[in-house]
């Protein structure tokens with residue numbers, strides 16, 4: 001039975017899930033006056049991710065307790081989310097935060113955004129603030145375009161920069177996710193002159209009816225980063241591959257775990273990869289709903 005948030009003792013040992021997302025497709029529709037890109041995408045969650053732990057403090061200090069290679073504590077999206085929430089509520093509370101990292105940094109799986117969303121949801125509860133889900137999503141959008149979907153917690157057809165969400169029921173296959181050893185800056189890919197920004201809009205209904213989709217960032221990333229090209233080709237020997245977000249991770253769907261395992265064993269040695277189930281409801285939302 002899933003645990004209800006209201007049923008569990010929310011001690012500092014309580015593990016708050018921060019799942020990965022994948023973009024089943026990513027269309028770049030245009031560019032806004034502020035430079036951000038108008039997108040259409042479908043998000044699905046994976047039953048694989050980071051785990052966060054929170055110990056509330058009465059003195060207003062929000063800090064991370066553990067080191068994460070490549071992420072300075074003051075830049076950490078979990079810490080920034082905690083500070084934003086403390087400030088927005090004026091509650092004067094703080095928290096010690098521990099981030100158990102499993103997701104690759106700059107891997108296109110939304111790890112930083114997911115950490116931020118989990119922090120907003122957890123501290124809203126632990127500090128007894130009573131913000132609604134929509135209020136938390138609006139706060140989260142200040143930290144990153146991917147934060148709102150993690151707060152929403154349902155697989156979604158998304159528009160805008162990813163903040164206009166409508167929930168979807170999707171198949172929940174096994175995914176093999178392969179991350180070549182490199183971190184990619186989302187900004188670099190969106191700023192690339194060669195990025196196509198004119199994909200015609202589709203409707204959610206067209207997507208559900210099987211309209212052909214792609215990841216518009218994929219040609220840019222694979223041309224600039226040959227390892228991503230190699231990952232797509234390696235995975236493509238087993239199932240149709242696709243890149244998530246702006247990379248570096250790529251994924252393919254399989255009907256069973258053994259099939260995914262077989263493909264995994266053929267990936268280049270030393271690359272990180274994992275097999276996970278696609279989820280239409282995120283583990284964070286499941287916890288909230290009980």
Ligand SMILES: C[C@](O)(CO)[C@H](O)COP(=O)(O)OP(=O)(O)OC[C@H]1O[C@@H](n2ccc(N)nc2=O)[C@H](O)[C@@H]1O
Nearest residue numbers: 023035036037038113144145146161186187190245246
């Ligand atoms: C590629 C996706 O992961 C798809 O889900 C997201 O659109 C990116 O979300 P994110 O990592 O939370 O990205 P943000 O931190 O919001 O944006 C990083 C940078 O990428 C560029 N950016 C991002 C999203 C967007 N729709 N248009 C952009 O041009 C901007 O230069 C921005 O400063």
Ligand SMILES: Nc1ncnc2c1ncn2[C@@H]1O[C@H](COP(=O)(O)OP(=O)(O)OP(=O)(O)O)[C@@H](O)[C@H]1O
Nearest residue numbers: 076077105106107108109110111112113115146245
């Ligand atoms: N807690 C965190 N976990 C991961 N990255 C973080 C975190 N806090 C800040 N960051 C920074 O956020 C940036 C993007 O990290 P992230 O792992 O979310 O990228 P990503 O998986 O490519 O995300 P997206 O698919 O949203 O582009 C990196 O530059 C990283 O230093």
